[in-house]
Amino acid sequence: MQLVCRKCAAAFQHKERTQNLTILRSEFGAVKQSKSEPFLFDATSAASSNVMACVSLMITSICIIHRLFFLCKPILKGHPMIKFHRILLLILGAVFLASTTGIARYAADSCTQSRMYRQLAALTENFPGDAASPGNDFLPQYQALYAQNSDLAGWIQIDGTNINYPVMQSKQNPDFYLKHNFEKANSPHGCPYVQASCDLQTPSDNILVYGHNMKDGTMFSDLLQYKRESFWEQHRIIQFDTLTAQAEYTVMAVFRGEAEDLFAYYQCTDAETPQEFVAYVDACKNAALYDTGVTAAYGDKLLTLSTCDDSGKNSRMVVVAKRITEPR
Template sequence: MTEDEINEMLAGMKTTETAETETATEEQSEVIPVKFEELQAVNPDVYAWITVPGTDIDYPILQHASDNSYYLMHNIDGSYGYPGCIYTENMNSKDFTDNNTVIYGHNMKNGSMFAQLHKFEDPDFFDANREVVIYLPGEVLHYTIFAAHIYDDRHLLYSFDFTDPEVYQKYLDSIFSTRDMSANIDKDITVTTDDQIITLVTCIGSQPNNRLLVQAVLTDREAGAETARAAAATE
C-alpha cells in the first residue's frame, strides 16, 4: 500500500465522536473512537492509538514481539519502506504502566508521523498545546506535556533503569535542571518517581546524532467504551 492508501485506511479506523456516553451501569465511560478489532485484523501488533491535539499526529501504535526495529521500516500492512509506523519496543509493556514508555516515529518531510513534534520547539506552541491522549481497548489515558528538548541519540531504555527510583529521579532532575536555552520545560509541573511518563522520540534532520524528545506525564486514566459498543449501551 502507498502512504496515501494507508492514511485513507487509517482514517476509516477512527471516528470523530468524543462525547461521554452513559453505560448500562449509569457510570460514564469516555468514548474510544478507535476501531481496534478492525485495526488488529489488519495487523495484530496494533495495541494502542496516539492523538496529539494541535498537530496531525493521530496514529495507531504498534509493537513487534521480537524485532524492535521492525516498524522503523515497515508499514502497518507489512510492506517495507517509509513512513513506517509509530511504535514501542518490547522492553515496554503494552499497558503504559512502565515509568517511562518510549514511543518512536519518523520525522517525515511531508509532515506525517512524528514530524509535527517539532512544533513543540516553538515556545508559544508549547505553551498552548500540552495534551496527549492514548487510547487502549477499554481505556483512555490523558497526559500533560512538560518537556520538549533535544537529547543525544542514546537508547533511553538501555541507558537508564527506570524501575530504580534513584535512577529515575536523577533522570527527571536532569530534565528540569537543563540549561539548554532551546528547551521548553514546564517547571510548574511536578513529576515524581511515582508518576508514569511517555517519551515521544523523533529525528532532527540537521542533527543526525541527536533526537527531539517530547515528554508528558500521565494525569488521568479512565475506563472507556469503543464508539459502537458505547452507543449500543444507551439504546
C-alpha cells in the same frame, strides 16, 4: 555594573545547569548507538532532499554544457569532443531520469501512506456498536485494526497536528516498524512503534514511542514544533490509548541534541527505585528547552516520544509527557 552582574549570574546558572546535566549523564550513560535505541535519522527523507539537489545541479550542468558546445560547435566541427558531448548528455540525461523516478516513487509512497492512515483513523472514529469481542477486553474502536494486524499496541493523537496514528509493538523484531507500515509492507515512512522492553498493560513507568521525522510532514515531524514554547502552550495534551484503555498526558519536558551528547533517555522504562525515577525526571528537566512547570513523582506514568531532528545527522528530538488521567 548591573549589566555585568546579570551576565555573571547567567553564566553561573549555565555552569550549574551543565554540571547537573553532566552528573545525570554519568548516571544514565551517554547515547552510543546502543542496540536499545533505533537509529532514527530519516535517511530516506534526507536522501530525497539530496536527490532533488542533485537533479537541480544536473539540470544546470546539462544546460551549461549544451550551451558551451553550441557556441563552440563551429570551431569543433568534426572534432572528437562533439561525440563526447553527446555521450555526456546521454549519461546526464539517464541519471536525471533515474533521480526523478526516485522522487516520483517517494511522492507516490507519501500519498499512499497518508491515504492508508486516514482510512485507519476513520475506522477508529466510525466503528460498529457491536465491535466488542467476547475473546478480549479491547476497546471497540480498535477491534477491526487489531484483526488486521495483531502487532497493534495502541493509538496516539495530538490535536492540531498531523500526529494521528496507530502505534505498533513487535517484541520478536523490535525495530520492524522503522521501515514497515501498518500493513507490514516496506515503506520509508514506517509506523510509530513502542520500544520492545515497554509493557503497555502493567504499564511500564515510561513508555517510549519512536517515529520518523518525514519531509512530507507526516509521522512524528510535528514534534519538532515543540522547540517553540508558544507551540507547547497550544498543544500541551497528548492522547495515547492502549488497546484496553484511553489516557491523556501533559507535556513535561522537551529536549533535543546530538545523540552522543544526550543522556540515555531510552534506558529508563521501569525504575527500580524512586531515586532512579527522580533522576530520570531531573535529567529531562535539566535538558529541557524551556520550563513547562510540570514535574513527576515516583508512581506517575510517563510517555516519551522520540524522533530525529533536522539540525544534525544524528540528532534527536524528544518530548516527555506525564499521564494526567486514569486509564478509562
